[in-house]
Amino acid sequence: xxxxxEIRGNLLNNWSVIMRYLPHTSDxxxxxxxxxxxxxxxxxxxxxxxxxxxxxxxxxxxxLTEWDxxxxxxxxxxxxDWQVFVGAGSYAHQVPALVPYLAGRSEFLTAYTPYxxxxxxxxxxxxxxxxxxxxxxxxxQVTNASMYDxxxxxxxxxxxxxxxxxxxxxxxxxxxxxxxxxxxxxxLAPRKDLELLLLPADAEGRTDYSALASxxxxxxxxxxxxxxxxxxxxxxxxxxxxxxxGGLLVAGFSEPFAYGLLKSPGAQGADIAVGDGQSLGLGQGxxxxxxxxxxxxxxxxxxxPGRLVGRTVDKNGRPGFVLTLSTREQxxxxxxxxxxxxxxxxxxxxxxxxxxxxxxxxxxxxxxxANLELxxxxxxxxxxxxxxxxxxxxxxNEFALTAPAGFAQKHxxxxxxxxxAGLPLSRWYAKFNGAWLFGVTETRTxxxxxxxxxxxxx
Amino acid sequence: xxxxxxxxxxxxxxxxxxxxxxxGRKGRSAMSPVVSGLPPVSLPPDLAGDGPDWPDLSEQQVxxxxxxxxxxxxxxxxxxYPLGSCTMKYNPKINEEMANLPGxxxxxxxxxxxxxQGELRLMYELEQFLAEIVGLKAASLQPGAGAHGELCGMLMxxxxxxxxxxxxxxxxxxxxxxxxxxxxxxxCGYSEVKVPLGPKGFMEYxxxxxxxxxxxxxxxxxxxNTLGLFESELHRITEMIxxxxxxxxxxxxxxxxxxGRVDLGRLGVDVVHYNVHKTLSTPHGGGGxxxxxxxxxxxxxxxxxxxxxxxxxxxxxxxxDLPLSIGRLHGFHGQFRVLVRAYAYILSMGPxxxxxxxxxxxxxxxxxxxxxxxxxxxxxxxxxHECVFTxxxxxxxxxxTLDIAKGLIDLGFHPPTIYFPLVVDSAxxxxxxxxxxxxxxxxxxxxxxxxxxEVRQNPETLHQAPARTFRSRLDExxxxxxxxxxxxxx
Numbered sequence: 001x002x003x004x005x006e007i008r009g010n011l012l013n014n015w016s017v018i019m020r021y022l023p024h025t026s027d028x029x030x031x032x033x034x035x036x037x038x039x040x041x042x043x044x045x046x047x048x049x050x051x052x053x054x055x056x057x058x059x060x061x062x063x064l065t066e067w068d069x070x071x072x073x074x075x076x077x078x079x080x081d082w083q084v085f086v087g088a089g090s091y092a093h094q095v096p097a098l099v100p101y102l103a104g105r106s107e108f109l110t111a112y113t114p115y116x117x118x119x120x121x122x123x124x125x126x127x128x129x130x131x132x133x134x135x136x137x138x139x140x141q142v143t144n145a146s147m148y149d150x151x152x153x154x155x156x157x158x159x160x161x162x163x164x165x166x167x168x169x170x171x172x173x174x175x176x177x178x179x180x181x182x183x184x185x186x187x188l189a190p191r192k193d194l195e196l197l198l199l200p201a202d203a204e205g206r207t208d209y210s211a212l213a214s215x216x217x218x219x220x221x222x223x224x225x226x227x228x229x230x231x232x233x234x235x236x237x238x239x240x241x242x243x244x245x246g247g248l249l250v251a252g253f254s255e256p257f258a259y260g261l262l263k264s265p266g267a268q269g270a271d272i273a274v275g276d277g278q279s280l281g282l283g284q285g286x287x288x289x290x291x292x293x294x295x296x297x298x299x300x301x302x303x304x305p306g307r308l309v310g311r312t313v314d315k316n317g318r319p320g321f322v323l324t325l326s327t328r329e330q331x332x333x334x335x336x337x338x339x340x341x342x343x344x345x346x347x348x349x350x351x352x353x354x355x356x357x358x359x360x361x362x363x364x365x366x367x368x369x370a371n372l373e374l375x376x377x378x379x380x381x382x383x384x385x386x387x388x389x390x391x392x393x394x395x396x397n398e399f400a401l402t403a404p405a406g407f408a409q410k411h412x413x414x415x416x417x418x419x420x421a422g423l424p425l426s427r428w429y430a431k432f433n434g435a436w437l438f439g440v441t442e443t444r445t446x447x448x449x450x451x452x453x454x455x456x457x458x
Numbered sequence: 459x460x461x462x463x464x465x466x467x468x469x470x471x472x473x474x475x476x477x478x479x480x481x482g483r484k485g486r487s488a489m490s491p492v493v494s495g496l497p498p499v500s501l502p503p504d505l506a507g508d509g510p511d512w513p514d515l516s517e518q519q520v521x522x523x524x525x526x527x528x529x530x531x532x533x534x535x536x537x538x539y540p541l542g543s544c545t546m547k548y549n550p551k552i553n554e555e556m557a558n559l560p561g562x563x564x565x566x567x568x569x570x571x572x573x574x575q576g577e578l579r580l581m582y583e584l585e586q587f588l589a590e591i592v593g594l595k596a597a598s599l600q601p602g603a604g605a606h607g608e609l610c611g612m613l614m615x616x617x618x619x620x621x622x623x624x625x626x627x628x629x630x631x632x633x634x635x636x637x638x639x640x641x642x643x644x645x646c647g648y649s650e651v652k653v654p655l656g657p658k659g660f661m662e663y664x665x666x667x668x669x670x671x672x673x674x675x676x677x678x679x680x681x682x683n684t685l686g687l688f689e690s691e692l693h694r695i696t697e698m699i700x701x702x703x704x705x706x707x708x709x710x711x712x713x714x715x716x717x718g719r720v721d722l723g724r725l726g727v728d729v730v731h732y733n734v735h736k737t738l739s740t741p742h743g744g745g746g747x748x749x750x751x752x753x754x755x756x757x758x759x760x761x762x763x764x765x766x767x768x769x770x771x772x773x774x775x776x777x778x779d780l781p782l783s784i785g786r787l788h789g790f791h792g793q794f795r796v797l798v799r800a801y802a803y804i805l806s807m808g809p810x811x812x813x814x815x816x817x818x819x820x821x822x823x824x825x826x827x828x829x830x831x832x833x834x835x836x837x838x839x840x841x842x843h844e845c846v847f848t849x850x851x852x853x854x855x856x857x858x859t860l861d862i863a864k865g866l867i868d869l870g871f872h873p874p875t876i877y878f879p880l881v882v883d884s885a886x887x888x889x890x891x892x893x894x895x896x897x898x899x900x901x902x903x904x905x906x907x908x909x910x911x912e913v914r915q916n917p918e919t920l921h922q923a924p925a926r927t928f929r930s931r932l933d934e935x936x937x938x939x940x941x942x943x944x945x946x947x948x
Contacts, residue, residue, distance in 0.1 A: 018806070018807055018808075018810045018813065018814075021547075021739075021806070021807070021892075022813065022814065022817055022892055022893065023893065023895035023896070024817055024820075024892075028895075028896040029817075031896070032820055032821075032824045032896060033820065035827050035828065036820065036823035036824055036826075036827050036840075037827065041816045044816070044819045044820060044823060045719050045819070046840065047688040047690055047842075048688050048690070048719060048720055049690055049693060051724065052688075052692065052693050052720055052721065052724060052725045053720060053721065053724075054593060054719055054720055054721040054724075055724075057718070057809050058590065058591060058718045058808075058811060058812060059590055059809075060587055060590060060591070060804060060805075060808050060809050060811070061808060062804070062805045062806060062807060062808025062810075063806055063807055063809075063810050064805045064808070066552045069552060069556070069805055070552065070555070070556070073556045073559065073798070073801075073802060074559060074561075075576065076577070076580055077556075077559035077560070077562045077576055077577075078561050078573075078574065078575065078576040078577070079565025079566070079569055079574040079576065080560045080562070080564030080565055081561070081564075082566070082569060082573055084566045084569065086566065086568060088568055089789060089790070090566050090567050090568065090790070092564065092566070094489075094490075096488065096490070096517075098488060098489075098517055098520060098521060102520070102521065102525070104554065105525070105528045106533050106534075106535035106536075107529065107531040107532070107533050107535070108524075108528055108533070108743070108744055109533065109549070109554075109741045109743055109744075110533030110535045110549050110741050110742070111531050111532060111533040111534075111743075111744045112541055112544055112546060112744070112745075112872075113742070113744065113745040114744060115541075116872065116873055117929070117934075118864070118867055118924050118927040118928075118930070118931065118932065119531070119532040119872055119927065120531055120532065121527075121530035121531070121927075121928055121929055122527035122528050122529065122531035123527075123531055123744035123745070125475075125477070125527055125530075126524070126527055127744075128477075128944070128945070129477060129478045129945070131943055132478075132944040132945040133478075133510070133512055135944045135946065136510040136511050136512060136946070137510040141943075141946075141947065142943050142944065143943075145745060146745075146746070148602030148603060148606060148746075148747070148788070148793075149602060149788060149789045149790075150789055151786075151788060152602060152606070152787075152788070152789075159645075177789070179786055179789050179790065180789060182785055182786040183785075183786050183787060183788065183789065185785060186613065186763070186786055186787055187609075189613060189617065189784065189785075190613065190616045190645075190647040191647065232501070234504075236504075259510065260509045260510070261501055261506060261507065261509065262501070262505055262506065263505060263506065263507035264507060264510075267507060283795075284563070284564060284565060284566050285562060285563055285565065285794050286562060286566075286574065286577050286791065286795075287567030287788075287790025287792075287794055288567075288602075288747075288788065288789075288791065288792050288793040288794040288795065288796070288797075289602070289747035289749075289793040289794070289795060289796055290789060290790075298947075301943070307745060308943055309943070310937040310938070310941050310942055310943050311937070311942040311943075312932055312933045312934065312936055312937035313932070313933055314929040314930040314931060314932050314933070315922075315930040315931050315932075318930075320929040322932050322934050324937040324938050324941055324943075325938055326938075327938070330605070330636075330637040330638050330640075330641035331636075331637040331638075331878075332637070333637075333641075334637045334640040335640035335641060335649075336644070337637065339645070340605045340608060340609060340638045340641035340642040340644075340645055341603075341605055341606075342603065342604065342605045342637075342638050343604060343605070343733075343735065343745060343747070343748040344603070344745055344746045344747075345602075345745075345747040346743050346744045346745025346746045347741070347745070347746065347747060348743075348746070348747055350743070350744060353478075354520065354524060356512055357478055357488070357512075357513070357523065357524075358488040358489050358517070358520050359487075359488070359489050359512075360482070360487055360488065360489075360512055360514035360515060361484075361510055361512035362484065362485070362487065363487050363488075363489050363491070363492075363514070364509060364510065364512060365509040366491060366492060366493070367492045368509065369494070369498070369499075370492045370493060370494040372499050372501070373494040373496040373497070373499050374494050374496065376496075376499045377494075377496050394501055394502055394505065415570060415572070415573075418573070420566070420568075420569060420570070420573075423568060442492045445495075446494065446495055446496060
């Protein structure tokens with residue numbers, strides 16, 4: 001039997017530094033080993049064959065004190081001080097202090113998925129409310145408790161449409177966020193039965209649906225509105241086109257604020273709506289975690305992936321909430337499940353619900369209006385200094401313009417002043433060579449835009 | 459009323475709270491107004507809508523709403539949370555502060571590399587740490603959670619076989635596997651070949667050897683398995699699978715048992731995912747966000763998702779030209795702010811991550827020894843980070859595993875995982891983690907024993923449990939029969 005000092009000396013070299021997370025004193029270790037009938041901690045790993053064991057100590061820096069850790073990371077968090085006139089799937093929005101403060105409550109943050117409903121009524125009611133608020137945004141009856149992000153929600157929606165229609169081919173607008181389309185392709189790579197048709201843009205910067213007719217039995221048409229060029233798509237026309245062919249309309253969005261002013265996807269005939277809820281109080285976070293949103297018509301719910309919270313009663317007849325329809329899910333149905341998803345973006349959904357509660361319907365619409373007005377002001381300013389519109393169609397808080405000669409060099413120069421003056425669309429679309437994508441939100445003022453325009457012009 | 463109590467469970471001051479929209483009134487606001495000061499712009503009437511019908515509330519109303527809801531919840535900060543296979547360890551607070559640094563929160567994901575050297579360095583170093591901890595070569599941070607990491611791993615295995623002209627349609631699946639494993643295999647177009655459990659609680663070489671044909675793409679294996687036992691024949695199994703052209707997927711749900719102890723490269727694992735919200739201490743958030751990075755050995759390295767962060771001299775850059783990559787799995791670069799927490803945790807622990815695993819295993823063995831006289835232990839042998847009991851000793855009194863779980867709630871503990879793994883009837887799967895102190899373990903053990911005693915004395919109380927919570931046992935059957943999924947449904 002090892003004595004306390006030997007246990008400490010052998011195994012806990014940096015005891016005082018890691019102590020804050022490990023409560024065991026050497027006396028505890030000794031007593032517990034004795035109760036477990038083991039002579040040493042090594043003995044507990046007797047079932048690990050020598051061929052599987054690690055031969056060298058972990059080669060990692062640390063352990064660091066809290067103070068050293070903070071200093072190191074504060075020095076690395078350098079991405080927040082640029083003036084970014086770009087959205088492209090990630091949007092800067094004001095977030096009231098109330099939201100991160102409440103979301104940080106550890107009763108929410110440190111809980112698991114609410115498998116034991118009597119211990120998680122707080123999470124469950126909050127997610128039920130989230131599902132309701134998102135359904136009111138998308139105009140579709142049911143909403144799940146979230147997916148990882150907008151891109152994976154789109155991929156899962158296309159699989160869902162295939163299950164619902166028992167068809168395999170898909171038509172995707174090329175104006176869906178290019179990264180989202182890449183994720184879709186990654187998901188579909190092992191599917192041998194699949195036909196994937198890319199629908200081109202028309203002269204207006206909207207999706208041209210005419211090629212849809214060439215697809216025999218489409219499962220779904222995937223469109224994003226506003227699309228990657230910022231253009232508001234005519235979802236009603238998209239719905240008509242795909243419904244005629246017996247498929248579903250999957251409507252995507254990367255900027256929920258657009259639906260403060262636009263008709264909802266459901267009201268325009270979408271069967272499934274998917275999006276990213278990052279704009280709803282989450283911060284940009286270098287791209288993650290975002291919040292995958294998914295809503296659908298009520299009759300599709302049994303093919304919907306992800307957690308769902310439902311209302312019920314307890315033994316005493318009082319209202320309460322539980323996870324429900326879990327026979328769709330992997331932990332019950334295993335290989336027959338509608339998806340493998342387990343953990344989703346629960347805390348992001350909670351945060352978004354808090355944001356939606358704080359901003360309210362009136363505030364959301366007001367903020368959406370400010371985005372539209374500022375974007376139109378920026379667009380007008382750029383047109384005045386030699387940019388040309390790529391399309392005349394209406395946009396929300398992003399738009400694409402063809403740049404005057406020399407702008408690429410100006411774009412590089414502005415980087416030195418920590419200004420990101422749009423993104424070149426040629427990065428994703430060869431045919432839009434010379435066109436740039438711009439975006440602006442309410443985090444920039446009219447004066448900021450004036451200063452930016454002066455820089456671009458200079 | 460002194461501080462004397464045996465268990466934390468008490469009835470307390472719990473307030474009711476309405477649904478959000480039942481408190482709203484148009485014209486209130488919890489947020490400063492946002493106005494542009496610019497002329498109004500109108501959209502074409504065929505596109506314009508009215509916006510969502512969300513309630514308008516005051517700031518205090520929102521604060522009270524969520525504060526009251528939070529009091530109906532139980533988290534790791536509230537008490538012991540021994541959910542098996544979920545690794546509910548303490549979530550360090552400095553990690554929250556680091557993830558909320560304004561430079562991270564406000565970083566646009568498409569900023570040029572020169573603007574985000576700190577973020578790229580963090581990703582690059584974290585990938586290296588993750589490869590080092592399991593003994594593999596490289597890692598990708600893109601997967602959004604554990605199941606997404608599984609999908610990533612199996613897509614890579616499928617891509618590798620495709621690249622080598624192999625048409626393999628099946629995957630070996632031990633019957634201890636988490637449900638995500640067969641679900642993931644199915645998403646990749648594989649059918650499963652079930653591998654039955656051996657008599658000692660792990661797979662036997664001879665069994666797998668018979669099942670491994672040239673139609674089999676590989677094996678999905680959790681090690682330690684979901685009985686909390688080390689797969690002691692796995693090194694021979696992986697060698698045989700590789701000889702026959704297969705690949706090995708490691709489910710990393712249980713990595714908390716083996717850090718610094720086991721080398722997955724030597725063990726023959728080709729790809730493994732991490733659940734950073736388990737092993738690497740990031741908060742589970744009531745259902746995510748997690749992050750499910752994967753680490754790979756040489757065989758699968760070319761297939762990692764892209765783009766990847768590379769180091770060029772002392773600069774960090776994106777590399778997009780990856781001809782064999784499975785492509786992108788996330789809208790941007792992965793769950794970045796979750797990964798910041800994992801990075802902070804690894805630096806806080808350093809090589810002492812091994813001590814975390816050692817003490818996690820010690821805690822589980824301690825509980826196992828202290829409870830095995832009152833609860834049935836189907837595999838009575840040293841365990842890893844979790845131990846699995848059943849209700850066999852309580853079944854005669856018509857007390858189910860669910861009843862035992864609900865009884866624990868009244869005593870102030872989150873129940874263990876129940877009815878999983880499926881290979882054991884009515885399982886009670888306990889994973890204490892290393893951050894629980896001996897006093898907390900002793901209190902949990904006392905509560906488990908108190909429930910067992912209650913079964914003998916008065917089993918009916920357990921059928922009625924929980925009685926001290928905000929809501930008593932909830933009717934899950936009627937919830938599924940007539941689903942009410944939003945406040946706007948019947």
